[in-house]
Amino acid sequence: MNYIELNIELEKVEKELSTLPTGKLLVYPNGNWYRWFYLNQSKRKYISKDNISFASSLARKEYLLLKRNVILAKINAINKADIPIQAAEEKLLEFVQDKRYQALLKPFYSKIEDAELLSWQNSPFNSNTKYAEQLTFQCPSGNVVRSKSEVFIDMALASNAIPYRYECELSLDNLTFYPDFTIMHPITRKLIYWEHLGMMDNDEYARQAFQKLQTYQKHNIIPGENLILTFESKNNLFSYTNAQLALEMMNLKDFSLAL
Structure with missing residues (x-):
């Protein structure tokens, strides 16, 4: 801003x-x-x-x-x-x-009123079951996530009445991925994926992230179109403002802002 x-x-x-x-x-x-x-x-x-x-x-x-x-x-x-x-x-x-x-605080979060969007968000889906012990960060929305940065993303999505699923299974080339957040655009109904790359100063982490993004691109999951990418390192921390700005850049902000 x-x-x-x-x-x-x-x-x-x-x-x-x-x-x-x-x-x-x-x-x-x-x-x-x-x-x-x-x-x-x-x-x-x-x-x-x-x-x-x-x-x-x-x-x-x-x-x-x-x-x-x-x-x-x-x-x-x-x-x-x-x-x-x-x-x-x-x-x-x-x-x-x-x-x-x-x-x-929950009553002040924007409510998704569209029945189709609400049904999609609340329908059962396959999620990431690995390292469940790392799910320790409670969000005001009720979700439990793996990091403070993901709390900020969850807050930004919930406060803008954007339907989403946390770590929903995505299969590509017989490989299984779990994007941090899968979003359904409130207007177009298209799926948008959000990957928060939170350890980019770790060489092995960065290498694996690059390989995943190559697979995404091969399947037409493109940054700025249907993929949101946010980054973080020890010296460059992620904030709630960064999450809101990422939504703004994708024209996904202020559908029903309450928080």
């Missing part, structure tokens, strides 16, 4: 914040569930399950405050101010991964 776009986004966040209640949400474990409390001017009040919408609005407020910090960090970076963008995005990621808030 450029300076003008960031300020427009900041204005949207500020406008929504002005409509949300004052005070803060406190969440405490309670068996397999959580107890919610409303803290306002040092007074604490219990929030019942019947009033979950109020608890959700307070969770939404906390999310927007963290998102505002990310936007401000980016604006300050453009202005050459020394504000760490990565630290702001890490706090945002920690919040959306916190199980205490995930059920409360």
Whole structure:
């Protein structure tokens, strides 16, 4: 995003914040569930399950405050101010991964209303069963993925109401692949694959990635057409903004943006 776009986004966040209640949400474990409390001017009040919408609005407020910090960090970076963008995005990621808030944030994700798209996304499919122990990163959407970067991609897709499958089986030349994300375009209904190449400073990893991309190209899976490629190394980390920009470049952004 450029300076003008960031300020427009900041204005949207500020406008929504002005409509949300004052005070803060406190969440405490309670068996397999959580107890919610409303803290306002040092007074604490219990929030019942019947009033979950109020608890959700307070969770939404906390999310927007963290998102505002990310936007401000980016604006300050453009202005050459020394504000760490990565630290702001890490706090945002920690919040959306916190199980205490995930059920409360879910109503704010854009809903896929098209029956065909929803049916495709929710239909059973063959997925990658290898290294299941690496599926440790919980997404606000409910999916569990293998890395923080994939959480950002999951968030970007879910918040834009784009139907997708995580690690769905793809067979080419008697070889089986599991693209990180398989997307169905909301308008054209064409399948788009998203591969996040997260260890490009590892020679063997890069070699295998190149071989896979050669096979993809042989079968007309072409970057910029029906393949999204994002990259990462130890010195060049991937962010939520990178995920949103990748969608924007493929004209896949803002179908129904909520988060």
